[in-house]
Each structure stands twice: as C-alpha cells, then as structure tokens.
Amino acid sequence: MSSSPSLRLAAAGLLCIAAAAWAQPISGIGRAATPKEVAAWDIDVRPDFKGLPAGAGSVAQGMVLWEAQCANCHGVFGESNAVFAPLVGGTTKDDVGSGRTARLLDPAFPGRTTLMKLSTVSTLWDYIQRAMPWNAPKTLKPDEVYALTAFLLNLGGVVADDFTLSNQNIAEVQQRLPNRNGMSTDHGLWPGKGFGNGGQADVRAPACMNDCGPQPSVRSFIPDFARNAHGNLAEQNRLVGAQVGVDTRPPGPAGAAAPSAAVATPADPGGAPKALANTAGCLVCHGVDNKVVGPALRDVATRYAGRADAADYLVQRIQAGGSGVWGPVPMPAQAVSAADARTLALWITGGLKP
Amino acid sequence: MSDRPVPAGRLIKAPEDFLSPAGIRTVATEARAGRRGFIRSAFAAAAAPAAMAQTKPVPAGGGDPHILNLPEHSRGLGQGVATHGYGRPSKYEANVQRRMSPGLTQTAQSSVSFAPLQSLFGIVTPSGLHFERHHQGWWDVDPTKHRLMVNGSDASLVKKPMVFTLDELMRLPSVSRFHFIECGANTGMEWGNVAVPTCQYSHGMLSCSEFTGVPLKTVLDLCGVDYRRGRYVLGEGADGSSLTRTLPMEMVESGAVLLAYGQNGEMLRPENGYPLRLVVPGVQGVSWVKYLRRIEVGDQPWATKDEALHYIDLMPDGRHRQYSSIQECKSVVTTPSGGQVLLDRGYYNISGLAWSGRGKVKRVDVSVDGGRNWKAARLQTPVLDRCLTRFSLGWVWDGKPHLIQSRATDDTGYVQPGYRQLRAVRGTRSIYHNNAVQTWLVQESGEVKNVQLA
Numbered sequence: 128m129s130s131s132p133s134l135r136l137a138a139a140g141l142l143c144i145a146a147a148a149w150a151q152p153i154s155g156i157g158r159a160a161t162p163k164e165v166a167a168w169d170i171d172v173r174p175d176f177k178g179l180p181a182g183a184g185s186v187a188q189g190m191v192l193w194e195a196q197c198a199n200c201h202g203v204f205g206e207s208n209a210v211f212a213p214l215v216g217g218t219t220k221d222d223v224g225s226g227r228t229a230r231l232l233d234p235a236f237p238g239r240t241t242l243m244k245l246s247t248v249s250t251l252w253d254y255i256q257r258a259m260p261w262n263a264p265k266t267l268k269p270d271e272v273y274a275l276t277a278f279l280l281n282l283g284g285v286v287a288d289d290f291t292l293s294n295q296n297i298a299e300v301q302q303r304l305p306n307r308n309g310m311s312t313d314h315g316l317w318p319g320k321g322f323g324n325g326g327q328a329d330v331r332a333p334a335c336m337n338d339c340g341p342q343p344s345v346r347s348f349i350p351d352f353a354r355n356a357h358g359n360l361a362e363q364n365r366l367v368g369a370q371v372g373v374d375t376r377p378p379g380p381a382g383a384a385a386p387s388a389a390v391a392t393p394a395d396p397g398g399a400p401k402a403l404a405n406t407a408g409c410l411v412c413h414g415v416d417n418k419v420v421g422p423a424l425r426d427v428a429t430r431y432a433g434r435a436d437a438a439d440y441l442v443q444r445i446q447a448g449g450s451g452v453w454g455p456v457p458m459p460a461q462a463v464s465a466a467d468a469r470t471l472a473l474w475i476t477g478g479l480k481p
Numbered sequence: 482m483s484d485r486p487v488p489a490g491r492l493i494k495a496p497e498d499f500l501s502p503a504g505i506r507t508v509a510t511e512a513r514a515g516r517r518g519f520i521r522s523a524f525a526a527a528a529a530p531a532a533m534a535q536t537k538p539v540p541a542g543g544g545d546p547h548i549l550n551l552p553e554h555s556r557g558l559g560q561g562v563a564t565h566g567y568g569r570p571s572k573y574e575a576n577v578q579r580r581m582s583p584g585l586t587q588t589a590q591s592s593v594s595f596a597p598l599q600s601l602f603g604i605v606t607p608s609g610l611h612f613e614r615h616h617q618g619w620w621d622v623d624p625t626k627h628r629l630m631v632n633g634s635d636a637s638l639v640k641k642p643m644v645f646t647l648d649e650l651m652r653l654p655s656v657s658r659f660h661f662i663e664c665g666a667n668t669g670m671e672w673g674n675v676a677v678p679t680c681q682y683s684h685g686m687l688s689c690s691e692f693t694g695v696p697l698k699t700v701l702d703l704c705g706v707d708y709r710r711g712r713y714v715l716g717e718g719a720d721g722s723s724l725t726r727t728l729p730m731e732m733v734e735s736g737a738v739l740l741a742y743g744q745n746g747e748m749l750r751p752e753n754g755y756p757l758r759l760v761v762p763g764v765q766g767v768s769w770v771k772y773l774r775r776i777e778v779g780d781q782p783w784a785t786k787d788e789a790l791h792y793i794d795l796m797p798d799g800r801h802r803q804y805s806s807i808q809e810c811k812s813v814v815t816t817p818s819g820g821q822v823l824l825d826r827g828y829y830n831i832s833g834l835a836w837s838g839r840g841k842v843k844r845v846d847v848s849v850d851g852g853r854n855w856k857a858a859r860l861q862t863p864v865l866d867r868c869l870t871r872f873s874l875g876w877v878w879d880g881k882p883h884l885i886q887s888r889a890t891d892d893t894g895y896v897q898p899g900y901r902q903l904r905a906v907r908g909t910r911s912i913y914h915n916n917a918v919q920t921w922l923v924q925e926s927g928e929v930k931n932v933q934l935a
Contacts, residue, residue, distance in 0.1 A: 156649045160642040165632050174784045210587050232799040247784045254786040257723045264721040316805040319729020329906040332898040336855045343851025347674040347933040360820035365600045370821035
C-alpha cells in the first residue's frame with residue numbers, strides 16, 4: 128500500500144483523535160430502571176425472607192388450588208413419580224425434630240423427594256412463585272403461593288391441617304423443616320471466597336505410569352438383553368470413520384424385514400415426515416411399530432414392500448380412505464394435501480426413519 | 482449387508498462372524514424369497530479367509546467399481562450457489578444428532594439431549610449439536626424486545642439500577658473466548674454402575690464453543706456496584722422457569738463471567754439461550770443462565786432451587802453439598818468408544834477430550850490395559866483455559882481385548898481420579914460431579930463396550 132506523505136500525516140492525525148476518543152468512559156449505554164420495572168421482575172426470595180411479599184394462605188385453600196392446578200403432574204398427595212420426581216414422602220416426625228432426614232442415610236430408600244432435601248422454605252416459596260404451574264408459570268398470586276406451600280408442608284407433616292402460612296410465621300416454619308440441618312457448603316467446588324474450603328479437591332489421585340494398581344477386572348457392563356435400549360447404535364454413528372456403530376438390533380424374524388444396511392441410510396435430517404405424521408393425526412391411530420386402532424405403519428410397509436407402485440397406492444389410500452384390508456375398522460379419508468400424502472407414503476415405504 | 486470391503490488382516494472363521502447381524506438377517510430374508518444365489522456368494526466370500534488375511538483384496542473385475550465407474554457427480558452438473566441460504570450438513574451425516582436418553586425424563590421440556598461426542602473432531606461443538614438442558618422448554622425470544630436489568634438486593638448495593646437493550650449491550654467492548662460447558666450431572670447415570678452404552682450418553686452433556694460477549698464486570702461498573710458488600714450475584718432467566726443461580730463476585734471481578742450473545746461466530750442458538758446468556762467458565766452449565774433477563778447484586782447467596790434443592794450432591798453421611806459449581810478435571814476417549822466396532826486390526830488413533838474447570842489441561846495419559854500402564858498422549862493445540870483440549874495417541878490393535886482409558890491432569894496438579902478413589906469420598910448417590918476415569922472394553926470382535934472396573 129502506498130500513499131503520499133501528506134495523506135500519511137493526515138492519517139496519523141486522525142489516529143491521535145481516535146485514540147483520545149477511546150480513552151473516554153462508556154456513556155450513553157443503558158438507562159435507569161424505574162421502580163415499577165424493578166418490581167415487575169425482582170421476584171426472588173432469599174433464605175432470610177428478603178423479597179418475600181406479605182400475604183397468607185391456608186392448608187385448606189392450598190388443597191383446592193393443588194387439585195386444580197398441580198395434582199395432574201404431581202399427584203393428589205404430591206407423591207406421583209409419573210411426570211416429575213415426587214415432592215412428598217420419606218420424612219418423619221423425628222426428622223421435624225432433628226432437622227435431618229434420616230432416610231438420606233439409607234442407600235436402599237428409593238428416590239429423594241423434595242421435602243426430604245428441602246433445607247430452606249424460601250426456596251420452595253420462590254420456585255412455586257416463579258415457575259409454577261408448569262404450563263402457566265408466574266400466574267399464582269402471593270396468597271396462593273402461601274397456600275400451596277402450606278399444603279405441601281402439611282402433606283409432609285410439617286404443619287397442621289388447620290395451619291395458615293404467612294409472612295409473619297414463615298420463619299417459625301423454617302425451624303420445622305425435616306432436613307433444615309442436612310446441608311453443607313464445606314467443599315472445594317465453590318469458585319469464590321464466601322464459603323467452602325478454599326477450592327481443595329476431595330481426591331488426590333496418583334499419577335502412576337507403570338505397574339499401577341491391581342490387575343483390572345470388569346465389574347459392570349450393559350447386559351446383552353439391554354444392548355438396544357438406546358436404539359440401534361449403528362444409526363448413531365457416522366457412516367464412515369475409524370469405527371462404525373454396532374448394530375444392536377435383536378436378531379431374528381422381527382428384524383429381518385427391516386432395511387438390511389448395517390449402517391443407516393441417510394434420513395431426512397429434520398425428521399419432517401414423522402412430524403407430519405404426528406400433526407396430520409396419523410399417529411393417533413397407527414403406531415410406527417405397534418397396532419393401535421389401525422395397523423402398525425411398519426406392517427403396512429412390509430405388506431407393500433414388493434409393490435413397485437406402493438407409494439402411489441398409499442397416497443390414494445391416505446386421501447380416499449379404505450376398509451377391509453386390515454380388518455373391519457375403516458380408515459376415513461384424510462384431509463391432507465397430495466404433497467403431504469406423498470411425503471407420508473414415501474416415509475412409510477422408505478422404512479419409517481425416525 | 483454392508484458394501485464395505487472385506488476387512489483384511491483378520492481371521493474370518495464363519496459366516497456368522499463375517500456377516501454383520503443385518504447381513505445375516507438379509508441372508509435369512511433372501512433365503513425365504515428363494516434367492517439362493519445370493520447366499521452362495523455370501524458363503525463363497527466367507528470360505529476364503531486365508532486369501533484375505535494378509536492384504537486387502539482387489540475386487541473382481543480388476544478394480545473398485547467406485548473408481549472404475551465414474552459416479553454421477555463426476556459426470557454431471559452440480560448445484561448452484563446459495564441453494565441453501567444457510568448451509569446444512571451433508572445428508573450422509575444424518576446419524577450425527579443430539580439425542581435424548583430413553584426413559585431419563587418423562588417430558589421433553591424438562592429434559593436433556595446429549596451431544597454426539599463420538600462423531601466430533603477438534604474441540605468446537607457445532608452449534609446445532611450443542612447439548613441441551615431445558616427446565617421448562619426453550620423459546621425463540623425476539624431480541625428487539627429482550628431486556629437486561631441490573632439491580633441490588635437493597636438500595637445501597639447498586640447505586641443505579643439499570644436496564645439495557647441488546648443494541649446497547651452489543652455496543653460495549655466485547656471479547657470472544659473458547660470455553661467448555663458441562664452439566665453438573667454429566668456422567669451422573671454412571672455413579673453406581675454402567676447404565677448407558679456410548680460416550681454420547683455417558684459424557685455428552687458437554688460442549689465447547691467460542692462465546693462472544695461483554696464481561697459482566699463492565700456492565701456492573703456502569704451501575705455503580707458496592708463491591709465491598711456485594712459479594713454475590715444472581716443471574717435470572719426470562720423463560721418460564723426463570724432459572725436463578727448464585728455466582729461469587731470474585732469470578733465476576735476476574736473478568737471471566739460474560740454476558741454472551743455470540744456462539745461460534747453467529748448469535749446463540751435458541752436452545753442455548755438466544756439472545757443472551759451467562760458464560761461462567763469452568764462452572765457447571767446450570768449457572769450459565771439462558772435468556773438472561775436480570776442480574777441482582779447481593780450480600781448473601783439466594784439458595785435458589787437449582788443450587789439448594791436440585792444440583793446438590795448427596796454425600797455418604799446423608800448431607801447434601803449445596804452450591805457445588807466447579808467442574809473438576811476430566812477426560813474421555815471418544816474414538817474408539819462404546820457402541821462402536823473396529824473394522825480391522827492395525828493402526829488406530831486413540832483420541833478424546835480433556836478439560837478442567839480450574840484451568841488448562843497440562844497432560845493426558847492413555848492406557849490400553851485398564852490402567853496398569855500409561856503413555857502420555859499428544860495434546861492438540863490450542864490448549865486453552867477452561868476449554869476442551871483434544872488429545873490423541875497412536876495404537877496398533879492386535880485383535881485382543883483391551884481396556885482403554887484416559888486420565889487428565891490440569892495445571893493445578895490435580896489428577897483425574899478413578900472410580901474407586903472418587904467413590905471412597907463421594908459414595909455412589911451424589912448424581913453430580915462424576916469426573917472418574919472412563920473405561921472402554923475393546924472386545925475381540927472389535928465391538929467396544931462401556932465397562933467399569935472392580
């Protein structure tokens with residue numbers, strides 16, 4: 128690059144000006160938050176109850192709210208394991224006295240409920256307020272949060288049936304939590320100085336290089352019957368490479384009709400046809416691998432595997448409906464476009480890639 | 482049956498050993514269909530092991546048909562530029578996906594998907610394959626409407642509570658840094674025994690990106706923070722769960738904590754917190770709050786759900802550790818790894834990933850005999866602070882069973898422990914922070930299995 132001396136001088140001058148500008152403090156970025164804005168978002172509640180709004184709610188009120196808004200996921204008694212880990216169970220009257228959940232010492236006790244672990248009641252209150260109900264978070268009013276907290280604590284035997292929880296008595300309830308003394312911050316995994324042991328590691332492993340340790344023996348592995356529990360691993364590895372994935376499908380007639388490549392043939396990356404089958408309602412009546420009302424889609428694919436016009440035939444069947452081929456229950460005509468019907472037909476004849 | 486060339490250098494005993502399980506199924510199907518000729522050819526191939534044991538055979542016809550018959554892409558016109566305004570992987574890469582572990586969770590919104598570590602190279606995780614952890618479903622948040630608020634637990638902790646738009650945050654001086662992010666529960670299913678087949682599921686709550694953003698300290702300085710009293714910082718998300726987590730002010734003051742909007746040269750992906758998330762290097766992923774809407778400065782920690790009730794480590798004495806955060810030094814061999822099969826004897830490049838939440842990886846040792854003897858692996862550059870480091874070591878497989886392990890050491894001198902050492906302190910029920918040495922068993926068949934040693 129070349130330039131005249133005068134231009135270079137001018138450029139140098141500009142650089143000086145720019146350098147001076149860089150030294151300026153940051154300004155013109157952001158604005159003051161209004162008290163109303165802060166109030167709208169600053170909803171956190173600390174263990175010392177800073178941030179806790181005034182209010183009250185009874186166990187009885189909580190039960191009504193619970194059954195309407197919470198029981199479908201958590202169970203009527205907070206015991207359900209169907210959607211989330213159970214909230215209630217595993218604590219005793221003795222634990223309320225000692226502040227240590229005794230069953231946490233029992234490796235045979237299955238699972239750990241929220242009340243078995245909870246050491247600060249503010250944590251429960253804060254979380255219900257910010258994140259519950261699951262599909263409509265932040266819709267509960269403070270009194271409702273008090274009521275639900277009271278109801279859960281009642282299920283765990285922490286407060287009586289006629290109890291009303293409020294900002295006035297929540298500190299007393301804290302002193303009854305079954306696991307209030309069950310926590311520790313004495314470890315090396317906190318990256319600050321406020322608590323912890325200053326970053327000391329639990330284990331100081333040796334860096335032995337030769338003739339180390341005992342002769343190894345395998346004590347744990349996945350049994351053969353569970354080989355396919357995570358799906359066919361051949362389809363979870365790249366087609367090429369130093370290694371390929373192991374075909375974990377069970378041998379035998381059930382697998383015989385499936386595509387024969389040991390590695391998956393490329394599928395549509397988005398999985399679009401299956402999503403379409405879902406939105407178009409196909410999967411309501413047809414499982415991919417199991418019969419529901421109609422036949423399994425895999426069985427459909429197998430039946431027509433030898434037909435050159437299988438896709439055309441299925442397009443027609445999807446759009447016009449039919450009966451008698453798979454039994455007496457008719458399939459109604461489906462209101463899907465010709466293009467979508469073809470996508471679905473090709474998905475079926477192409478092996479129903481997930 | 483696969484159209485792979487027949488492996489050389491390997492004794493082929495019987496059709497059952499030669500054919501893949503799928504190939505056997507094909508034989509069975511074809512037999513039922515009356516295609517005997519196919520079976521004859523399959524048996525003929527299997528009956529000639531001696532000829533194939535030393536050299537790779539030249540196919541009948543004098544050469545590889547993929548060489549002799551020019552493929553379509555060599556004889557035709559390809560596609561034009563900008564066919565895809567945003568390019569995508571080859572359709573042949575469709576197996577390389579992030580995946581859920583079946584049965585781990587009952588909902589997809591409060592769940593995890595695992596990155597396919599077994600198929601990745603180098604240290605950067607492609608953004609579309611980055612592992613996911615959502616607590617209440619992910620959102621694609623409109624960046625023009627997203628705001629960041631900074632306030633204090635009381636009026637004196639932050640002199641001037643402020644709000645910022647993305648436009649404003651992106652005007653501030655930015656940095657770009659490579660860091661790993663690992664969920665505290667990564668490898669958590671393996672505390673008691675082997676539970677999952679591949680490194681995708683055992684170690685795949687791990688990813689690494691170049692993150693771009695503004696040091697949080699820069700923004701706190703604009704708000705006038707009382708750093709003497711304000712020793713804790715709360716990050717809060719804007720999504721349904723509005724996840725909150727306490728950070729120590731020491732980390733913020735070090736300049737390491739970022740308000741990040743960039744990931745691998747583009748904006749964050751929605752699944753990873755678009756348009757703004759915290760980057761907290763070396764600390765478990767739950768602290769990297771996504772959809773970040775608010776920072777609060779406080780004089781004590783908050784005991785939020787995800788630091789005081791979940792993400793807590795149960796110790797053998799029945800106590801839980803709260804606020805556990807740092808991801809200690811760890812490594813895993815990704816190739817070869819569980820669920821893969823070695824196609825042949827001979828040379829392999831054992832390769833994997835090592836990382837430490839306390840600094841840089843200093844060395845990685847690799848064993849192929851279950852930890853009796855170790856060799857130092859090569860560390861591939863760059864070797865960065867609180868970042869994945871790729872290591873590798875050449876190895877000739879003799880066709881015998883081997884137990885492959887890796888063991889990382891970080892620049893604090895900390896050596897990655899074995900299961901025996903770790904369980905002696907932490908028991909088997911802590912769920913979190915399992916950084917034990919991983920073992921893969923290479924079987925005589927070439928199949929690699931996830932195993933744990935006595």
